[in-house]
């Protein structure tokens with residue numbers, strides 16, 4: 001039976017760094033070829049990075065991609081990798097406009113290019129705005145094996161190129177991806193891949209991007225299934241990885257180049273099938289190796305933690321910074337943000353600041369200091385009482401105006417430290433606070449990046465407990481002081497304030513928010529679910545009114561199905577309310 005050694009290069013690219021991304025392809029292909037790989041596949045839009053948004057409109061950027069691709073083909077050949085089929089994603093451009101393309105490089109040439117057919121245009125994706133769809137279906141025969149190529153969304157829609165490949169006949173499908181992480185996404189991906197492999201009647205090799213780009217995190221989790229959809233090999237999540245597998249493939253001797261005509265919206269117009277033969281019937285002789293054991297999927301909390309660490313680390317490093325600073329209040333949000341920052345950047349890159357006001361409790365200082373001690377990060381104290389008093393006296397402030405000045409003075413101090421020392425400022429708000437507008441705009445909401453902005457408050461506590469338990473299991477000191485987890489949450493902006501003075505209990509609030517924001521439920525749906533009508537009305541009003549605050553909040557890592565921002569785009573000026581006033 002013909003054998004093919006395939007390498008899936010699960011790499012971390014950077015948007016716009018065409019030269020760096022090309023060097024990465026060269027280096028990883030060399031490694032794969034040294035290990036005997038015949039096919040090496042890289043993720044979607046490897047040369048450009050993903051997503052590139054309106055960079056697609058820059059002809060100079062498309063030209064740089066084209067030059068890099070041609071150079072790459074030559075350099076692979078001169079570097080001794082010319083006998084491997086290298087599949088690489090890049091920005092294409094032709095008479096129809098920008099394309100989301102995958103080219104196949106072999107023998108120093110670009111032997112075929114496939115343009116993504118299904119362009120996702122929902123949630124965080126705007127590909128119909130950015131690309132023209134493709135209808136070419138190149139199938140490359142290497143060592144007698146027919147290899148078909150598709151790109152990410154092509155497997156998420158019924159019909160289209162995978163159906164067509166199944167009908168004309170292929171021996172293997174390579175799917176290159178930039179599939180963003182969200183909780184439980186692999187519950188969808190794995191059955192989906194199984195369905196498409198069955199439809200194509202061939203094994204499916206799925207290579208995904210890893211790393212983060214602005215608010216999106218790509219988890220990797222590349223895998224290979226057999227023709228029945230059984231997982232044969234699987235790469236770990238949130239780590240670069242070269243997954244090399246020997247596949248026993250049946251050479252089907254397919255010759256058809258026409259997809260049987262079958263009317264229907266998914267099949268119009270027909271695909272232009274082209275078969276390209278690279279090495280007629282040459283089957284290399286080599287000793288097949290057993291498949292590596294598939295990587296185990298992570299638990300829910302481990303997966304979320306991995307996503308948050310990756311999102312923060314790549315945002316900081318890819319934007320040229322090394323250090324971060326933010327307020328350590330002794331509360332749970334800043335404690336979890338600090339543990340994440342230390343896991344992402346190392347303790348020497350994290351600068352915690354305690355900024356007590358006249359209303360700050362003793363435990364806010366001692367818990368913050370204990371957090372810094374456990375994490376081994378930098379820590380200093382800058383009291384804000386006198387600075388706040390200056391504003392209060394001069395402007396004769398009272399009530400909420402006085403409360404918010406405390407949060408704003410802290411914001412000013414952090415921005416000053418950022419300017420002085422070059423740290424990025426982190427905003428520590430969680431998804432629940434963002435939903436209901438429970439933060440002070442230009443106060444605790446200042447920052448470059450908000451690592452937990454898509455994490456509901458109840459999940460923040462769960463993650464804190466999980467992170468501490470994981471440390472204990474490894475024989476390490478749990479990073480988060482128990483008191484920060486168990487204390488009653490408070491903004492400490494006035495005497496004896498607690499979050500529950502202004503908000504419903506977080507356990508209930510998070511369920512209502514999940515229904516309204518992620519589930520898209522109406523007021524009536526939520527009342528029918530059994531929630532108190534007055535409570536639902538109050539929560540929905542808070543959410544609707546806070547759009548202006550969310551729009552000005554810093555970017556942060558998406559982990560849920562519907563994160564605020566690109567996933568949920570609402571007008572700021574908006575008089576529509578779910579419940580009539």
Ligand SMILES: Nc1ncnc2c1ncn2[C@@H]1O[C@H](COP(=O)(O)OP(=O)(O)OC[C@H]2O[C@@H]([n+]3cccc(C(=O)O)c3)[C@H](O)[C@@H]2O)[C@@H](O)[C@H]1O
Pocket residue numbers: 400403404407433437438439440441443444490491493502548572
């Ligand atoms: N549509 C709109 N577009 C743009 N701006 C709009 C606006 N509507 C109001 N505004 C402006 O927004 C401002 C009011 O918002 P803002 O100043 O934030 O004040 P506000 O939302 O009234 O109060 C902040 C709330 O967050 C709580 N808080 C503060 C600090 C930390 C925490 C925490 O737990 O982490 C919680 C605090 O206890 C209080 O309940 C005003 O200047 C108003 O003019």
Ligand SMILES: Nc1ncnc2c1ncn2[C@@H]1O[C@H](COP(=O)(O)OP(=O)(O)OP(=O)(O)O)[C@@H](O)[C@H]1O
Pocket residue numbers: 326327328329330331332333334335353354355356357360364410428429433444489490491492
């Ligand atoms: N005394 C303080 N010293 C330093 N930073 C503070 C202080 N109080 C608040 N902050 C900053 O403002 C953010 C908002 O905090 P606040 O205590 O008002 O509410 P919170 O949402 O309960 O957050 P946390 O759980 O971190 O306390 C904190 O996460 C912290 O970064």
Ligand SMILES: NC(=O)CC[C@H](N)C(=O)O
Pocket residue numbers: 044120151152153154156177178179180
């Ligand atoms: N890059 C893409 O086409 C991604 C879309 C796809 N539905 C996914 O999330 O995996």
